[in-house]
Amino acid sequence: MEGLYEKLLVSLQEENKEKAFNICITALKEKSISIVDLYQSVLSPALNHIIEEYPNDEDLIWREHVRSGIIRNIVEAAFPYVLAERDSFGEPNKENVIVMCPEYEDHDLGARMVSDFFTIVGYNSTFIGAKTPRKTILKAVEIVSPKYLCISVTNYYNLISVKKTIESIKSSTKNNITFLLGGSAFVSNPSAYKEVGGDYLLNSFQDIKDLSKGVE
Numbered sequence: 001m002e003g004l005y006e007k008l009l010v011s012l013q014e015e016n017k018e019k020a021f022n023i024c025i026t027a028l029k030e031k032s033i034s035i036v037d038l039y040q041s042v043l044s045p046a047l048n049h050i051i052e053e054y055p056n057d058e059d060l061i062w063r064e065h066v067r068s069g070i071i072r073n074i075v076e077a078a079f080p081y082v083l084a085e086r087d088s089f090g091e092p093n094k095e096n097v098i099v100m101c102p103e104y105e106d107h108d109l110g111a112r113m114v115s116d117f118f119t120i121v122g123y124n125s126t127f128i129g130a131k132t133p134r135k136t137i138l139k140a141v142e143i144v145s146p147k148y149l150c151i152s153v154t155n156y157y158n159l160i161s162v163k164k165t166i167e168s169i170k171s172s173t174k175n176n177i178t179f180l181l182g183g184s185a186f187v188s189n190p191s192a193y194k195e196v197g198g199d200y201l202l203n204s205f206q207d208i209k210d211l212s213k214g215v216e
Contacts, residue, residue: 001033005042012046013053015063017070024074028081035078035085035120036205039113043071047109068109075112082116092122093212097148098140100128102161110183111152117205118150134168141169141177148178148211150202153185159196166197180211 004027011020024042027033033042050067054060086092099115101108108130115127126144128137141149149169151162166179181193182202193201202208 001037001041004033005045008042009046009049012050012067012070015066015070017073020070021074021077025077028078035082035116038078039075039116040205043074044110044113047071068107072109072112075109075116079116082119085120086122089120089122095123095147096126096144097123097150098126098128098137098144098146099150099152100132100137100140101130101152101154102158102165103131103133104161105153105155105158106130107154107183108152110154111150114150114152114182114202114208117208120205121208121211123148134165137165138168138172141173141175145175146177148180150180150182151198153181153183156185156188159185159192162198163196170197 004023008020008023011023024038028035028038047067050060050064054063097118099111099118101111111129112127115125118125126140126146128140137149151165153159153162162181169177169179178200179198180200180202181196181198186192186201190201200207200211
């Protein structure tokens with residue numbers, strides 16, 4: 001796995017989309033890596049590593065967009081393997097979950113991966129994505145009737161929006177929804193998920209697997 005990460009990182013630093021794509025999809029085809037390990041131990045670290053590579057915003061922002069675009073293409077192409085892992089995982093959970101980002105949150109690639117994790121475990125996962133307005137999520141909750149609402153937050157300053165979103169949902173629905181929070185906004189202050197109204201903080205695929213045991 002370490003060798004795969006190093007090869008991918010080099011291709012991403014070269015901004016070689018084709019090479020990066022082939023490295024990951026070939027590994028999945030050959031079953032030398034699982035979706036979970038690819039996402040958690042290869043793609044996510046490779047994406048986050050760019051902050052160390054480009055300390056100046058002038059370089060970082062556009063290069064981060066390029067790298068995110070390459071990784072997003074890999075994630076989208078990996079969906080057949082997500083379904084294959086779901087089918088071998090066991091009995092489907094069959095509960096509905098919505099995965100989203102709050103208003104003003106641009107970064108939704110991590111949430112996209114989390115949505116696939118829910119699919120693997122057997123949930124019916126609805127991925128809404130970035131910059132979800134409160135009125136929009138209220139409508140989605142009404143239609144989907146999720147057991148879980150998973151909100152991914154990268155920018156710490158968007159936690160205010162998260163709190164308002166959760167409060168709006170709680171006041172407008174009688175459904176018993178469990179609010180799951182995750183993302184780098186909680187790295188420096190893990191307890192912040194409780195302050196904004198969340199029920200559980202997700203840090204890994206294992207946390208999603210453990211949901212059936214009950215939220216702590």
